[in-house]
Amino acid sequence: MFRSYTCGELNASHINQEVTLAGWVQKSRDKGFMIWIDLRDRYGITQLILDENRTDKTIFEKAKSLGREFVIQVKGTVIERESKNPNMATGEIEILVSELTILNEAQLPPFTIEDETDGGEDIRMKYRYLDIRRNPVKNSLLFRHKVAMEVRNYLSNQGFCEVETPYLIKSTPEGARDFIVPSRMNEGQFYALPQSPQTFKQLLMVGGMDKYFQIVKCFRDEDLRADRQPEFTQIDCEMAFVEQEDILNQFEGLTRHLLKEVKGIEVDKFPRITYEYAMKTYGNDKPDIRFGMEFGELNEVTKHKDFPVFNAAEFVVGIAAPGCASYTRKEIDALIDWVKRPQIGATGMIYCKYELDGSLKSSVDKFFDQEDLKKWAEITGAKPGDMIFVLCGNTDKTRTQMSALRMELATRLGLRNPNEFAPLWVLDFPLLEWDEESGRYHAMHHPFTSPKPEDLHLIGTEPGKIRANAYDMVLNGNEIGGGSIRIHDKDLQARMFELLGFSKEEAENQFGFLMNAFQYGAPPHGGLAFGLDRLVAILGGQETIRDFIAFPKNNSGRDVMIDAPSTIDDKQLEELNISVVVNN
Amino acid sequence: MFRSYTCGELNASHINQEVTLAGWVQKSRDKGFMIWIDLRDRYGITQLILDENRTDKTIFEKAKSLGREFVIQVKGTVIERESKNPNMATGEIEILVSELTILNEAQLPPFTIEDETDGGEDIRMKYRYLDIRRNPVKNSLLFRHKVAMEVRNYLSNQGFCEVETPYLIKSTPEGARDFIVPSRMNEGQFYALPQSPQTFKQLLMVGGMDKYFQIVKCFRDEDLRADRQPEFTQIDCEMAFVEQEDILNQFEGLTRHLLKEVKGIEVDKFPRITYEYAMKTYGNDKPDIRFGMEFGELNEVTKHKDFPVFNAAEFVVGIAAPGCASYTRKEIDALIDWVKRPQIGATGMIYCKYELDGSLKSSVDKFFDQEDLKKWAEITGAKPGDMIFVLCGNTDKTRTQMSALRMELATRLGLRNPNEFAPLWVLDFPLLEWDEESGRYHAMHHPFTSPKPEDLHLIGTEPGKIRANAYDMVLNGNEIGGGSIRIHDKDLQARMFELLGFSKEEAENQFGFLMNAFQYGAPPHGGLAFGLDRLVAILGGQETIRDFIAFPKNNSGRDVMIDAPSTIDDKQLEELNISVVVNN
Known part of the structure; x- marks a missing residue:
């Protein structure tokens, strides 16, 4: 038996017990007369303490030689910590070390063994x-x-x-x-x-x-x-x-x-929902329904209004992005650039702000009056403060593009809560x-x-x-x-x-x-x-x-x-x- | 839902219930005016009954057409069986069939679907x-x-x-x-x-x-x-x-x-036990210890007695087969043939009967007297009524041979209780x-x-x-x-x-x-x-x-x-x- 406890289970109830632990050196702080070591295993971290006045000199010196990720075994007494750490399961105690065995040395790892590491994917x-x-x-x-x-x-x-x-x-x-x-x-x-x-x-x-x-x-x-x-x-x-x-x-x-x-x-x-409904409503057979932004098909209300792009399109579809009426011109342009990237492949995007005062302001006001735009809002379910984004073209492709936009907006709006x-x-x-x-x-x-x-x-x-x-x-x-x-x-x-x-x-x-x-x-x-x-x-x-x-x-x-x-x-x-x- | 119960769960407590079952036709007995069908699924077998007087004529005729392994669904009433079968979980009841659907037909299977089948391994x-x-x-x-x-x-x-x-x-x-x-x-x-x-x-x-x-x-x-x-x-x-x-x-x-x-x-x-002990005692590193017949090494007590085979051998080893003193000459010869098969490879086998009267009778009495044979019995742990079998030759090979013989004898003696x-x-x-x-x-x-x-x-x-x-x-x-x-x-x-x-x-x-x-x-x-x-x-x-x-x-x-x-x-x-x- 290399240990009597794991590094995740000791607490105040174990104070004064003699214990044996084994694990990896997570880190150590050497204050000269005092050394603290965080000892880690699968189950947690336990703080070890070695004190010039209370620890055998050989052991104290050995502790100074320990590097990160060394594998060690220690014996010692569970004592109450002076400064407790309430964020740690073992934060009430530390081990006053009386014996120390190096089970294996370790080279310096190529990246830090921390929750947030400095190592890239490849390494x-x-x-x-x-x-x-x-x-x-x-x-x-x-x-x-x-x-x-x-x-x-x-x-x-x-x-x-x-x-x-x-x-x-x-x-x-x-x-x-x-x-x-x-x-x-x-x-x-x-x-x-x-x-x-x-x-x-x-x-x-x-x-x-x-x-x-x-x-x-x-x-x-x-x-x-x-x-x-x-x-x-x-x-x-x-x-x-x-x-x-x-x-x-x-x-x-x-x-x-x-x-x-x-x-x-x-x-x-x-x-x-049926596959057909999913494609019609989300442009996608695996819709994320943690948020709305369901598709509104605008063919009926956008055709024959002298806007040649819509008239030529097989399919016109809009979604209402909640709270996005406040988007700046720059933000909108960035989004238009986003849908025009080759991965998405849209040729352009029409938008329509639903102002908080109830008025509607679109990028195609030349062709569509307030009455028309109200219908857009109705069909997409937009409310004052929202922004309606409209894409058009071949039905299947446009659905796919709008689905991608819907997901992107949701991500940007923080609607995809994991x-x-x-x-x-x-x-x-x-x-x-x-x-x-x-x-x-x-x-x-x-x-x-x-x-x-x-x-x-x-x-x-x-x-x-x-x-x-x-x-x-x-x-x-x-x-x-x-x-x-x-x-x-x-x-x-x-x-x-x-x-x-x-x-x-x-x-x-x-x-x-x-x-x-x-x-x-x-x-x-x-x-x-x-x-x-x-x-x-x-x-x-x-x-x-x-x-x-x-x-x-x-x-x-x-x-x-x-x-x-x-x-x-x-x-x-x-x-x-x-x-x-x-x-x- | 193709069924309200499986074929393994109905009993007297369900009598008079209307149930739906589905499964395979295990077998049917057609008595002309009455048909019994054993319906099988993973969980068991339930007996179905169709009665000319109580069953709809079309259904009755359909039931006559069913072959083994047809997949059917039936509705019916749980009734008490006239002749109960206490060996069957569902043996107290049967189903009086009121509806019968053939879910799939089946060709006659190439072997019988029974615990003891007539099908060979290949088929x-x-x-x-x-x-x-x-x-x-x-x-x-x-x-x-x-x-x-x-x-x-x-x-x-x-x-x-x-x-x-x-x-x-x-x-x-x-x-x-x-x-x-x-x-x-x-x-x-x-x-x-x-x-x-x-x-x-x-x-x-x-x-x-x-x-x-x-x-x-x-x-x-x-x-x-x-x-x-x-x-x-x-x-x-x-x-x-x-x-x-x-x-x-x-x-x-x-x-x-x-x-x-x-x-x-x-x-x-x-x-x-150690590997060394296992090899010495059982000739094998995976010994079956449900029974004894441990090896007795006879080198010391068989050498220099003028029996040239033992004298020339590196290793002489015996086991005591319990109760085998009654083996006939024919049985012994069969066993000698068995150890001489190429898979085992012994060149011969010596045996020694420990008669119930305490006397010992060996196949090499010319070279070994009662005193000698007593030692064999002692070392192999033989008791009156046992037979001692002895092999000799190269140590490793002889151990392997004796190990095979030990297992074979145990099998023949019924000592390997599963x-x-x-x-x-x-x-x-x-x-x-x-x-x-x-x-x-x-x-x-x-x-x-x-x-x-x-x-x-x-x-x-x-x-x-x-x-x-x-x-x-x-x-x-x-x-x-x-x-x-x-x-x-x-x-x-x-x-x-x-x-x-x-x-x-x-x-x-x-x-x-x-x-x-x-x-x-x-x-x-x-x-x-x-x-x-x-x-x-x-x-x-x-x-x-x-x-x-x-x-x-x-x-x-x-x-x-x-x-x-x-x-x-x-x-x-x-x-x-x-x-x-x-x-x-």
């Missing part, structure tokens, strides 16, 4: 093991564990069985790009790492497992955008003999439980989306998603209009989970593959085992998967997932700490019957 | 989703979940934090063969799948995580022996500021907790083992294992004699967990790599990040990993792990259900800059 990633000593990262990992435990216990108590599905599976060209694994024993053949356990969880339903979940790593070999990882973690769930309503209730229950247990927050029944949680369901996603490049329909969710029975008649005529029994759970502007009722009928599944442009052979080759399984009594079933990394980050009130992953990869998919990926031995390649193709 | 693997419907497999998966939940809750309550370590890591030539994953974004480079999270858990200790665990998939690309899987699951654990004693106590606590919670069995404090659990610790493993082929030492555990400080002086002279602070937990003849105190000193770690024949460059290239980490204040630490698949199988009283894995692979590493691995698109290979080498 912290390279020395991730030091970064993890910092409270923000350490606490994020502990928080992740707490969330995962709550999820497991909740689902387990509800009768769900966690089943481990395989990691070495079969590659399918559908969807995102697979990571593949050459098989040594099966020459010229490859496994793939799962993008999700989708087919396995459906097979578990065919197998009568009834309620399945798994917290599981998934893999996608995609070019990494910021905050995407090639390996990520899902809470993967599936239930048999359920309808959409059952699934929504089940997982709304889970999320409500999490918010209560890990955040102490009780939320009402989740609002439910301690406020506004979950909702978005329902009735389209079954298919048209892909211009390949000239065919793709499954919006995946090829196993069930169409709504009442839309099935559109399959031969307007497949793009078929809605799916698919749903997303959205939290604070992020899709945190998504799922669907699955097809459980082999004929319908075959028709779906056909619709998605699979030949019979391709369907058979890739998903034959699933279609085959459906011939032996598949129950109605459906499910959902949460992205755990994102969920934990949002619950933790953070924008980025990186601190909630112990050893994340950078945007090139590299682990800079261990320097992976790397070249491998020729012998290894030879055994696997593969070779590297060198491109000149 | 059951191909249709694993049907195999999972069978109680033995389904219950094994539910049991595995229960064990995993107990492990997580126990460790979490003890302050352990589950941290997910990466799956895409770096390949190291040391140890078993890695599965590798080509990186598309880093041309000519490869990730490896982890054989264990060993280095990451050590880095987490350097990072101050203090108590870590993870239930995690690991991967080894080895030729598969029976009951080995290329992907397997570990309960991986690590602690900082601990000595060996702390770890033994911690994980003995976990195992005791598991035995109590999932088996209802209380076990005493685990016996602890409901009895005899855990123990084996301590003080050698640090190194000599590898004839490569002419150098290998780490017996892994290169991070700490030597015993008191043996360190042997490093320059007799490294093979250095004992490690390494330990295995053994249960019923299986190693279920193993671990060690790790080296946390960078100089000692460097010396270890040197001892293992690593050049400085190789050590730096492969483990530089770990040695680097040790420069920044590594705490003393150690840990252990359990093999979950095996642990669950043993707790479940089974010999084979396969039923405790939802989708296992066969001995060629193939998943015959999904037909993986498989060939992949040339486009995929091209993107990854690799090609398949065709061997003619």
Whole structure:
């Protein structure tokens, strides 16, 4: 035993006890005749004191030699502190050191091990093991564990069985790009790492497992955008003999439980909106509803007023930014520049101040009178003091631009409070989306998603209009989970593959085992998967997932700490019957 | 909602209730005027009844058309059964069906979905989703979940934090063969799948995580022996500021907790034996101690008695098989044939009956008198009625042979009761083992294992004699967990790599990040990993792990259900800059 207590648990009740502690030197203050050391471990910090008059000389000298991050073990007596620190769990006491052992020395770390560090992203990633000593990262990992435990216990108590599905599976060209694994024993053949356990969880339903979940790593070999990882973690769930309503209730229950247990927050029944409504109202299928600024469609009231830009536009939309009537010309111009950036791509923006005296003042007063502008205010829900911003153009693009503006304004206005949680369901996603490049329909969710029975008649005529029994759970502007009722009928599944442009052979080759399984009594079933990394980050009130992953990869998919990926031995390649193709 | 109850919960208290059930047709008995159907789901079986006089004619006819494994939904009234079945949870009642919906039809399954099936291993693997419907497999998966939940809750309550370590890591030539994953974004480079999270858990200790665990998939690309899987699951654990004693106590606590919670069995404090004692006494470092038959070394008492075989042998060892004095000549010969099989490799076996009258009768009476044989009995602990079996030859080989014989006899004698659990610790493993082929030492555990400080002086002279602070937990003849105190000193770690024949460059290239980490204040630490698949199988009283894995692979590493691995698109290979080498 290297310690009798951790560095986070001693308080006034332990005064006069002899204790042994071990940990890292956070910092030390040497006043010549007196040395204070902050000793740190996972659980907290305890102040040590060495006093020229009361401490053995050898030990006192040894204490002087300690550097930051040295690992030490001390014995001593718990004494009352002269100047107590009420902000610290152990702030009432300190340890008068009688023995001191250096367990390991430490070089000066490349960045400070403090809550606010001087280390940049790159250096912290390279020395991730030091970064993890910092409270923000350490606490994020502990928080992740707490969330995962709550999820497991909740689902387990509800009768769900966690089943481990395989990691070495079969590659399918559908969807995102697979990571593949050459098989040594099966020459010229490859496994793939799962993008999700989708087919396995459906097979578990065919197998009568009834309620399945798994917290599981998934893999996608995609070019990494910021905050995407090639390996990520899902809470993967599936239930048999359920309808959409059952699934929504089940997982709304889970999320409500999490918010209560890990955040102490009780939320009402989740609002439910359709995909169509979400796109119309927020320009987005994962709306942040912690604030308003809902879209007002202005086509009707802006057309035929001699303003050529609006007249030429397919779509005109406005939002009312609360309290922004006070924006200066400079602030407005900055915002116009913001929407004109290539990432957003608007060609310009019209604005209209709703003055506190009730008058309206727009950048297009030449074309629109007070009467017209009043209608804008009405439709966008603007109140005196607000500013209406208007964008126009192609419907889809303009919605996307306005959605980005809405989020940006909310951020600038401080309306995206990380301690406020506004979950909702978005329902009735389209079954298919048209892909211009390949000239065919793709499954919006995946090829196993069930169409709504009442839309099935559109399959031969307007497949793009078929809605799916698919749903997303959205939290604070992020899709945190998504799922669907699955097809459980082999004929319908075959028709779906056909619709998605699979030949019979391709369907058979890739998903034959699933279609085959459906011939032996598949129950109605459906499910959902949460992205755990994102969920934990949002619950933790953070924008980025990186601190909630112990050893994340950078945007090139590299682990800079261990320097992976790397070249491998020729012998290894030879055994696997593969070779590297060198491109000149 | 497809059901108001599951098929496992209705009893006499529900009589007269209108209920809805859904599930699979287990079987039906059609008596012409009356049809009984066993409806099955994960939770049990409920008997349905349709009666020509009481059931609507259309429904009655529909019920006649149902085949095995059809998925149906029924509504009906809970009624008291005429002939109750006390062996069934729902045996007091049946459902008088008033509505019947076929949710999905089913082809006749390729094997019977019964506890004792007529399906062979291969067909059951191909249709694993049907195999999972069978109680033995389904219950094994539910049991595995229960064990995993107990492990997580126990460790979490003890302050352990589950941290997910990466799956895409770096390949190291040391140890078993890695599965590798080509990186598309880093041309000519490869990730490896982890054989264990060993280095990451050590880095987490350097990072101050203090108590870590993870239930995690690991991967080894080895030729598969029976009951080995290329992907397997570990309960991986690590602690900082601990000595060996702390770890033994911690994980003995976990195992005791598991035995109590999932088996209802209380076990005493685990016996602890050294590796040396285990080899001497059981010829094996994972002894089954549910029974005796400990080795008696007979060198002293068998030499110089004119029996040339013993005189020529390096090692003579005997065991006393309880109650086997009654073995017939035929039985003895069969056993001699058994030890002479190539898998065991003995050249012969001597035996000695300890008759109930106290006399001894051996196969080498020509050379040994009663006095001599009495000594054999004394040393092997034989009692009247027992049979002493003696093997001789090279020490290591003979121990291995005798160990196999001991296990075989125990099996034949019914001494390996799957409901009895005899855990123990084996301590003080050698640090190194000599590898004839490569002419150098290998780490017996892994290169991070700490030597015993008191043996360190042997490093320059007799490294093979250095004992490690390494330990295995053994249960019923299986190693279920193993671990060690790790080296946390960078100089000692460097010396270890040197001892293992690593050049400085190789050590730096492969483990530089770990040695680097040790420069920044590594705490003393150690840990252990359990093999979950095996642990669950043993707790479940089974010999084979396969039923405790939802989708296992066969001995060629193939998943015959999904037909993986498989060939992949040339486009995929091209993107990854690799090609398949065709061997003619």
